[in-house]
Amino acid sequence: MKTLLTIVGLLILSLAYADEGQDLYNKTCVACHTIGKGRLVGPDLINITEQRSQEWLVAFIKSSQTLIKSGDAEAVAIFEEYNRMPMPDNDFTDAQTLAVIDYIKRTSAGTGASGETAAAPDMLSEATNENIASGALLFSGEKRLTNGGSACNACHNVADESSFSNGTLAKDLTASWKNMGSAGVAAIIKSPPFPLMTVAYQNHPVTEAEVLDLTAYLKSVNENSLKQTSESYNMAMAIFGIAAFLAIMIFIMIFYPQRKPSRVTA
Ligand code: HEC
Ligand code: HEC
CATH class of the missing domain: 1.10.760.10 (Cytochrome c-like domain)
Structure with missing residues (x-):
């Protein structure tokens, strides 16, 4: 017994x-x-x-x-x-x-309890433009977080021309989504592992819906920044093309008159 x-x-x-x-x-x-x-x-x-x-x-x-x-x-x-x-x-x-x-x-070893909740790769599969728009407002503080936490742009910046984000206390988040994926970004917003950010939200948790909106927004910021760089690359190629064309025209204009007389005498 x-x-x-x-x-x-x-x-x-x-x-x-x-x-x-x-x-x-x-x-x-x-x-x-x-x-x-x-x-x-x-x-x-x-x-x-x-x-x-x-x-x-x-x-x-x-x-x-x-x-x-x-x-x-x-x-x-x-x-x-x-x-x-x-x-x-x-x-x-x-x-x-x-x-x-x-x-x-x-x-x-496959014997752990089944509660492990890692990488849900497509948590944004249902996200719409409304989620992105709402995330943008939450990020900039134009819309208040439900539990009263500070707006993200108090500390962070992103490359988004339509937003006056200017926080410089912490990292620029433009590339974060690319580096850590939706699951990583969402998990960081839910339980931030960085002391300064932890303190800001420990008594003002960001809700699940807000986490999704903010993650969708940070994904779109990242994708738009890539698009902007490829657009400016295309622009550079176009300018280069025009410059090359002009150079050829000038070349022809300089040499054409010299050939003209020789054709007349021939
Ligand atoms: C009080 C300041 C503060 C606020 C407010 C804040 N953060 Fe942070 N955050 C930090 C700090 C500090 C780090 C650690 C990185 C660094 O040192 O810049 C960080 C890191 C992050 C990272 C990881 C960045 C990376 O690429 O490594 C993400 C994502 C993030 N924050 C999202 C948010 C979002 C979304 C909000 C708004 C809900 C928010 N943060 C609000 C201070 C803050
Ligand atoms: C904010 C993100 C973050 C959190 C939270 C985090 N880690 Fe890490 N961890 C990293 C990074 C990044 C590395 C790679 C090493 C480095 O950059 O210092 C790492 C490396 C490690 C390593 C070394 C792996 C190797 O190949 O040697 C171990 C072990 C580890 N982490 C365990 C943990 C455990 C356990 C926890 C929770 C208690 C945890 N980590 C929480 C980001 C994190």
């Missing part, structure tokens, strides 16, 4: 432990990683426990920047590979960090 109770107790304990790992993972890591669904903002973490030692993983997850600054070759290499995009620090205990690592290990 006593052994049975111990076994049940251990089972419950291990379940609680498992859930903590999954919980922390879903709250803090899904914004940037998948386990087996490909690269997002950061690398796919599938089988990472086979590639890195446990001490290394614990140190990296708690404070990747500390490890990188200490000169650890593996950490520096992966940081360079991801264009020096810093992964945010995590204020976890050792037990919490190990629970997250254990969750990644179990999910890699």
Whole structure:
């Protein structure tokens, strides 16, 4: 009886432990990683426990920047590979960090709990121009966020001529959608891993519908900026064509009169 109770107790304990790992993972890591669904903002973490030692993983997850600054070759290499995009620090205990690592290990082996919600590649498949327009108004603050959070352009800028976005406290978001995809952008808006942005929204969460509108807007900003550069490229080609044509005309005009007399005398 006593052994049975111990076994049940251990089972419950291990379940609680498992859930903590999954919980922390879903709250803090899904914004940037998948386990087996490909690269997002950061690398796919599938089988990472086979590639890195446990001490290394614990140190990296708690404070990747500390490890990188200490000169650890593996950490520096992966940081360079991801264009020096810093992964945010995590204020976890050792037990919490190990629970997250254990969750990644179990999910890699296909035995993780089924709650892993990574990369939904076509969350914008139903998005319309109305979503984009609404996202633009939310971004610039012309329309207030439901829960009263600050407008994105308090800190961010985007290349959108129709918007007076001028935030310079944080990164320009024109290229973000291209770099991290819809799932990455949406996850960052939902649970921002950057201290300044976390503070701005922790008591004013952005609603699901607003996340979708803003993501659709950032996607369209990115696509329009690409179109603008290709338009200006076409324009440059046209100007080059006209210039070349004029050069040929001038060339002919200079040399034609010299040939004329010779034809007359012939
Ligand atoms: C804001 C995005 C972001 C968040 C949130 C994030 N990471 Fe990362 N992670 C990265 C990036 C980017 C890299 C690549 C290394 C670098 O740039 O420093 C990385 C690298 C890693 C690596 C090293 C992978 C390798 O190939 O060695 C591990 C392990 C990791 N992350 C685990 C986690 C865990 C666990 C969490 C949640 C507690 C988490 N990350 C949250 C962006 C993020
Ligand atoms: C209080 C300032 C602040 C506000 C307001 C804010 N952010 Fe951020 N955001 C940041 C900071 C800081 C970063 C980290 C990157 C950096 O250092 O510039 C960031 C990063 C991001 C990134 C990742 C960018 C990339 O390419 O790496 C996205 C996407 C983003 N924010 C979207 C938004 C959206 C959408 C809103 C409006 C709902 C918003 N942010 C509001 C401060 C803010």
